[in-house]
Amino acid sequence: MPEKVHNELDELDFLILSQLQKDGRKSFTEVAESLKVSVGTIRNRIQWLTETKTLQVIGRVDPEKIGFHAYASIFIKVSPASQIIPVAEKIARLPEVSFLAMISGIYDLEVNVMCRNNDHLIWLMNEKIHKIKGVDETSTNMYFRVFKIAQPDLSLVKSGPASKKN
Numbered sequence: 001m002p003e004k005v006h007n008e009l010d011e012l013d014f015l016i017l018s019q020l021q022k023d024g025r026k027s028f029t030e031v032a033e034s035l036k037v038s039v040g041t042i043r044n045r046i047q048w049l050t051e052t053k054t055l056q057v058i059g060r061v062d063p064e065k066i067g068f069h070a071y072a073s074i075f076i077k078v079s080p081a082s083q084i085i086p087v088a089e090k091i092a093r094l095p096e097v098s099f100l101a102m103i104s105g106i107y108d109l110e111v112n113v114m115c116r117n118n119d120h121l122i123w124l125m126n127e128k129i130h131k132i133k134g135v136d137e138t139s140t141n142m143y144f145r146v147f148k149i150a151q152p153d154l155s156l157v158k159s160g161p162a163s164k165k166n
Contacts (some may be wrong), residue, residue, distance in 0.1 A: 002106060009054070010039065012041075012159065013045060013049065016049070017049070017055060018154050019031050020055065021151050024057045024058070025065045028042045031046075038042060063114045063146075064146075067116055070114075070115040070116065071112070071115075071138075071142070072112070072113050072141070072142050072143060073112070073142050074113060075103075075106060075107035075110055075111075076110065076136075076137070077136045078134045078135060079110070079134065080134070084102060084134075085134055086134065087135060088100060090132050091109065091129065091132065094128055094129075095129040096113040096115055097113055098112045098114050099111065099112035100112075100122065121140075125138065132134050
C-alpha cells in the first residue's frame with residue numbers, strides 16, 4: 001500500500017478499527033480474512049493508524065474487579081484562569097486520573113479518578129489536588145455503580161442525522 005499522505009480515515013480504516021475494538025488481540029491474518037483484503041494491507045494500515053496515534057491497542061481492565069472501589073468525578077474551578085493549563089498538566093500526572101478535560105460552565109476542569117477506597121480518595125483530594133497552586137474549588141461526585149465503560153461506536157461518525165453535511 002502506498003504511504004497515506006492525508007489524515008482522513010477511509011472505510012477500510014473504520015472497518016479495521018471496529019474489528020480491533022471488538023478484540024484488540026486479533027491477528028493481522030484474522031482481520032485481513034474477515035475484511036477480505038491482504039495481510040500486508042492490514043499490517044500497513046495498522047502501522048499507519050498507530051503512528052498517527054489514531055489507534056492504541058491496550059488491555060482494558062474492570063476497575064472494580066482489580067481493587068478500585070472509589071471511582072469519582074471531580075469538577076475543579078481554577079483561579080486565576082491563566083493557571084488552567086498548568087493545573088491540568090499537574091493533575092494529568094497523578095496516577096489515579098483516568099480522564100481529564102477542560103470544560104465550559106461553572107468549573108474549568110473535569111477529572112475522573114479511580115481510588116482503592118474512600119480513604120485513598122480523601123488523601124488524593126487533600127494531599128494532592130487541593131495542594132496544587134490554582135485549584136480554587138472542587139466538587140466531587142462518587143460513582144456508586146458504573147453500568148457502561150465503552151469506546152465510541154464508530155458507526156456514529158459515518159451515519160445518522162448528525163453526520164449529514166448541510
